Amino acid sequence: MALRDTHVTLAHGGGGRAMRDLIDEVFTAVFQPPGTEDQARLMTAALQEPGARLAFTTDSFVVTPLEFPGGDIGTLAVCGTVNDLAVGGARPLWLSAAFIIEEGCEIALLRRIVASMAAEAAKAGVRIVTGDTKVVERGKADRVFITTAGVGVIPAGVELGVAQIRPGDAVIVNGVLGDHGAAILAARGDLALSVDLASDCAGLGHLMQAALAAAPGLHAARDCTRGGLASALNEMAAEAGVAVEIDETRLPLRPEVVGVCEILGLDPLYLANEGRLVLFCPEDQAPGLLAALRSLPEGAGAVQIGRALPGPAGRVTLRTAFGGARIVDMLVGEQLPRIC
Amino acid sequence: MALRDTHVTLAHGGGGRAMRDLIDEVFTAVFQPPGTEDQARLMTAALQEPGARLAFTTDSFVVTPLEFPGGDIGTLAVCGTVNDLAVGGARPLWLSAAFIIEEGCEIALLRRIVASMAAEAAKAGVRIVTGDTKVVERGKADRVFITTAGVGVIPAGVELGVAQIRPGDAVIVNGVLGDHGAAILAARGDLALSVDLASDCAGLGHLMQAALAAAPGLHAARDCTRGGLASALNEMAAEAGVAVEIDETRLPLRPEVVGVCEILGLDPLYLANEGRLVLFCPEDQAPGLLAALRSLPEGAGAVQIGRALPGPAGRVTLRTAFGGARIVDMLVGEQLPRIC
Numbered sequence: 001m002a003l004r005d006t007h008v009t010l011a012h013g014g015g016g017r018a019m020r021d022l023i024d025e026v027f028t029a030v031f032q033p034p035g036t037e038d039q040a041r042l043m044t045a046a047l048q049e050p051g052a053r054l055a056f057t058t059d060s061f062v063v064t065p066l067e068f069p070g071g072d073i074g075t076l077a078v079c080g081t082v083n084d085l086a087v088g089g090a091r092p093l094w095l096s097a098a099f100i101i102e103e104g105c106e107i108a109l110l111r112r113i114v115a116s117m118a119a120e121a122a123k124a125g126v127r128i129v130t131g132d133t134k135v136v137e138r139g140k141a142d143r144v145f146i147t148t149a150g151v152g153v154i155p156a157g158v159e160l161g162v163a164q165i166r167p168g169d170a171v172i173v174n175g176v177l178g179d180h181g182a183a184i185l186a187a188r189g190d191l192a193l194s195v196d197l198a199s200d201c202a203g204l205g206h207l208m209q210a211a212l213a214a215a216p217g218l219h220a221a222r223d224c225t226r227g228g229l230a231s232a233l234n235e236m237a238a239e240a241g242v243a244v245e246i247d248e249t250r251l252p253l254r255p256e257v258v259g260v261c262e263i264l265g266l267d268p269l270y271l272a273n274e275g276r277l278v279l280f281c282p283e284d285q286a287p288g289l290l291a292a293l294r295s296l297p298e299g300a301g302a303v304q305i306g307r308a309l310p311g312p313a314g315r316v317t318l319r320t321a322f323g324g325a326r327i328v329d330m331l332v333g334e335q336l337p338r339i340c
Numbered sequence: 341m342a343l344r345d346t347h348v349t350l351a352h353g354g355g356g357r358a359m360r361d362l363i364d365e366v367f368t369a370v371f372q373p374p375g376t377e378d379q380a381r382l383m384t385a386a387l388q389e390p391g392a393r394l395a396f397t398t399d400s401f402v403v404t405p406l407e408f409p410g411g412d413i414g415t416l417a418v419c420g421t422v423n424d425l426a427v428g429g430a431r432p433l434w435l436s437a438a439f440i441i442e443e444g445c446e447i448a449l450l451r452r453i454v455a456s457m458a459a460e461a462a463k464a465g466v467r468i469v470t471g472d473t474k475v476v477e478r479g480k481a482d483r484v485f486i487t488t489a490g491v492g493v494i495p496a497g498v499e500l501g502v503a504q505i506r507p508g509d510a511v512i513v514n515g516v517l518g519d520h521g522a523a524i525l526a527a528r529g530d531l532a533l534s535v536d537l538a539s540d541c542a543g544l545g546h547l548m549q550a551a552l553a554a555a556p557g558l559h560a561a562r563d564c565t566r567g568g569l570a571s572a573l574n575e576m577a578a579e580a581g582v583a584v585e586i587d588e589t590r591l592p593l594r595p596e597v598v599g600v601c602e603i604l605g606l607d608p609l610y611l612a613n614e615g616r617l618v619l620f621c622p623e624d625q626a627p628g629l630l631a632a633l634r635s636l637p638e639g640a641g642a643v644q645i646g647r648a649l650p651g652p653a654g655r656v657t658l659r660t661a662f663g664g665a666r667i668v669d670m671l672v673g674e675q676l677p678r679i680c
Contacts, residue, residue, distance in 0.1 A: 013678075015566025015612070016671025020575075036579050037501055038562070039397035039428040041494060048388050057379035058436035058489055059472045062480075088379040096398035098487045100440070132399045132487075136678060140402075142480040147438045147472075149398055149489030154381060161377055222378070226355025235360075239376050272355070331356025338353075338476060 008105045013135025023133060026107065030114045031097070031128040040129035042094055044153065051156025055090035057081060058149040064338045066109065066143060068187035070180075070199030073146055074116035076274055076340055079203045080225065081150040082124045086208040087221040087277055089160040090152030092124060097148050098132040102141040110144065124203035126150070158212060164219035165240035169308040170286035172279045174207060174293050175200065175301030176252040177229055181271030182260045184339055195256045202275030202298045210299070214292030215285040223277045225340055227331045230269040230316065232278050234330040238314035245317045246306030246328070270331050272339040280308060348445045353475025363473060366447060370454045371437070371468040380469035382434055384493065391496025395430035397421060398489040404678045406449065406483060408527040410520075410539030413486055414456035416614055416680055419543045420565065421490040422464045426548040427561040427617055429500040430492030432464060437488050438472040442481040450484065464543035466490070498552060504559035505580035509648040510626035512619045514547060514633050515540065515641030516592040517569055521611030522600045524679055535596045542615030542638045550639070554632030555625040563617045565680055567671045570609040570656065572618050574670040578654035585657045586646030586668070609658075610671050612679040620648060
């Protein structure tokens with residue numbers, strides 16, 4: 001039976017024929033998961049190599065607006081989970097995708113989101129192999145929420161993690177900071193900002209593979225999503241028991257992002273990114289790592305922004321352009337709700 | 341820092357310290373995931389055995405009310421995903437858990453749900469190894485939604501699936517039908533039903549292992565969740581290209597469930613279950629399978645309800661107590677929204 005509806009109704013979540021039609025036509029036809037059983041059945045030689053480990057992660061996405069310059073909630077849902085796998089040194093393999101849909105959601109919107117997910121998955125070399133849909137009454141959700149989980153494989157010998165970070169490590173980011181947060185803010189419209197900004201949303205699997213090949217001594221990487229660079233550095237410094245000093249003059253920031261932040265009283269160090277990561281590696285491997293990052297589009301703007309110091313453990317300091325220093329603390333309150 | 345709040349605020353989703361405190365204290369302290377990285381890193385010898393396959397599945401849970409006789413949304417979120425793995429012949433190993441929380445949700449409620457999840461995971465022998473939390477504004481969700489994904493391993497030689505079903509197969513269920521659907525309906529209160537019913541919610545991993553051991557020729561199994569037994573049988577019959585005939589006099593139904601259905605004009609064959617599955621096996625292995633199922637509490641009420649026939653493909657027929665027959669079609673509309 002063909003799907004004749006233009007909007008999702010509660011019947012599309014009921015477990016019967018309407019749900020089957022929605023799933024078959026909007027989701028399965030595009031994702032083409034293997035088999036017809038509820039669970040995907042998968043294997044790869046990479047997982048069976050001695051010393052290989054399975055990486056497993058999940059994220060829910062509740063961004064508003066659902067579509068914005070540079071992507072949509074589907075792009076985020078794929079890139080976010082791919083990146084969570086990639087920063088651990090895993091090669092991302094398979095994703096699940098679960099949709100919570102508000103009654104009344106436009107089916108055309110769902111089709112656009114699914115198309116974004118399929119395109120982003122193809123770019124990242126991952127397959128969306130299993131999924132679920134639920135429908136809730138009008139006013140009990142916000143059009144659509146997506147939760148993805150991801151499975152990847154970490155090859156033998158790859159041991160990335162904050163526990164590897166050492167004083168003296170170079171601290172590197174792969175490009176300009178805060179574009180995603182600023183683009184979402186601008187896209188919300190109610191701030192009457194007219195800036196030409198797009199989200200930095202990107203899958204970083206290939207970039208991480210290049211980084212690992214160029215700098216086998218790479219210690220740790222983490223993507224700078226909610227809470228921005230500042231929160232990622234604070235968490236990593238605390239867990240690693242080191243201090244981190246970053247240099248204001250080296251921070252890659254677009255003038256438009258700085259402008260948005262000045263108008264709104266925000267700090268770009270806390271703005272969310274969806275295609276940016278921070279890497280720690282031994283200082284002597286930094287030039288090779290930077291060259292490898294810059295060889296790919298998603299790392300074209302890579303720069304060293306600072307270094308790890310012996311202590312005090314957990315402290316992140318910013319050296320300002322005028323020679324002063326200020327502590328960059330963990331974000332305490334709420335800067336921007338529903339940024340991802 | 342200790343969590344002093346009693347209700348979730350938007351700051352708990354912002355990526356900063358409030359979020360970290362909520363995650364650490366409410367989720368991580370109970371689930372105790374391995375490591376401190378965003379992605380869990382796992383391996384098991386079972387996955388590396390020749391011929392083993394990885395099983396991967398996901399479900400979102402939006403049940404209302406969140407707490408009901410026999411369980412809560414956390415029980416469902418663990419059992420539902422464990423069961424999706426188990427019915428494919430997989431041994432469930434690891435779960436992810438992602439929470440979408442409405443601003444204002446009581447933290448005490450979250451703690452109860454998390455405790456249910458941990459208890460159910462322990463019973464099922466699985467670990468909750470990774471997770472996520474997002475917070476949305478008041479009125480943009482309904483207190484809490486949970487999405488779990490699960491990874492398991494299917495050993496070499498286990499090949500369950502609807503493609504294995506053959507005419508003549510015995511059709512077996514593991515206990516009384518419709519308790520979950522009827523219990524949720526009663527728990528909603530607005531129907532003024534005062535029946536003493538509890539959800540059948542249960543993890544079926546151990547039961548499926550017992551089934552596979554007793555009936556190595558088991559062809560297929562599927563859990564009867566949304567849409568009930570009728571929808572599961574319709575999907576399986578259509579995919580397998582067989583007909584299914586079930587016998588009304590053999591259907592295990594509680595009088596209370598039949599009563600609720602009569603009052604509300606519902607058909608118990610379409611009521612949701614969360615601890616019930618339907619199995620297809622060669623007729624000669626049915627006695628052994630039934631004995632194995634009945635040896636465990638979650639299979640104590642196991643009975644053969646019918647058999648597979650050569651055709652017409654996809655047709656499910658009910659032989660009534662009076663010797664007649666009626667077609668049991670796929671559910672078309674919406675019987676009960678937000679049953680799981």
